[in-house]
Amino acid sequence: MPEPDSGSRSGSRSGSRSGTRAESRAATGAESRTASRAETVAEPPGPFRVRPIATRRGPDPKQDRAARTRLLVLTAAAELFTARGFRHTSVQEVADRVGMTKGAVYFHYPTKEALAVAVVEHHYARWPLLLAGVTAEGHGPLETAERLLAGAALAFREDVVVQAGTRLQVERPQIDAELPTPYVDWTELLAELLARAEALGELRAGVRPRAAARSLVAAFFGAQHISDVLSERADIVERWAETSELLFRAIRAE
Ligand code: LUB
Numbered sequence: 001m002p003e004p005d006s007g008s009r010s011g012s013r014s015g016s017r018s019g020t021r022a023e024s025r026a027a028t029g030a031e032s033r034t035a036s037r038a039e040t041v042a043e044p045p046g047p048f049r050v051r052p053i054a055t056r057r058g059p060d061p062k063q064d065r066a067a068r069t070r071l072l073v074l075t076a077a078a079e080l081f082t083a084r085g086f087r088h089t090s091v092q093e094v095a096d097r098v099g100m101t102k103g104a105v106y107f108h109y110p111t112k113e114a115l116a117v118a119v120v121e122h123h124y125a126r127w128p129l130l131l132a133g134v135t136a137e138g139h140g141p142l143e144t145a146e147r148l149l150a151g152a153a154l155a156f157r158e159d160v161v162v163q164a165g166t167r168l169q170v171e172r173p174q175i176d177a178e179l180p181t182p183y184v185d186w187t188e189l190l191a192e193l194l195a196r197a198e199a200l201g202e203l204r205a206g207v208r209p210r211a212a213a214r215s216l217v218a219a220f221f222g223a224q225h226i227s228d229v230l231s232e233r234a235d236i237v238e239r240w241a242e243t244s245e246l247l248f249r250a251i252r253a254e
Pocket of ligand 1: 185
């Protein structure tokens with residue numbers, strides 16, 4: 001499995017979208033942000049600890065070039081998966097997009113399924129970095145949860161790898177490969193933060209941390225999906241902000 005160093009489109013709607021944000025992004029080959037490894041500050045809750053991804057000893061130009069090529073191929077695949085979905089994307093189209101032969105793509109990713117798994121892995125590799133950044137700001141657990149989801153909303157709007165990972169997870173029945181179980185890491189992360197908030201007396205009486213965490217994940221997934229279908233996530237940040245304000249008002253102690 002390639003190390004996920006670092007690249008939208010969920011929606012149950014299959015098939016490609018012409019002239020959409022995703023297509024224009026696909027057309028322009030917009031670079032998805034490459035992830036840089038972040039120092040963990042306070043011990044982040046379980047699922048999103050920054051996992052050592054690449055164990056490389058010292059600079060190795062050949063490996064660097066290979067890693068850059070893998071990222072290029074992965075980003076191109078993410079753009080096509082976002083715009084057209086797994087079924088309607090061919091490895092030949094990925095190769096054409098990066099100016100490589102199909103064989104050269106298969107050298108890095110032996111199958112289209114391996115490409116999809118790598119894209120989903122990179123989707124999840126975004127979150128430990130987001131968490132390390134928000135944790136470093138030193139807010140309380142409830143504020144940290146609120147800012148994490150606001151940061152995720154921004155990533156859903158801007159990051160094609162996050163968008164592609166979301167669409168592939170919705171299309172997982174069509175993908176003959178072992179994909180990470182969706183939603184459970186975010187639920188675990190938020191449940192840990194809300195349990196800390198409860199211990200600090202920051203939760204409204206009767207609010208159960210894990211139930212509230214599941215509700216936040218369900219609300220976020222719904223908000224990003226509807227924003228995707230209606231505006232290709234152009235308004236996801238605003239849509240999530242209004243939902244978040246309502247939910248955290250219900251969760252936070254008076
Ligand atoms: C998040 C998606 C899309 C959960 O955690 C996940 O698996 C998610 C992709 O499957 O939304 C919401 C924070």
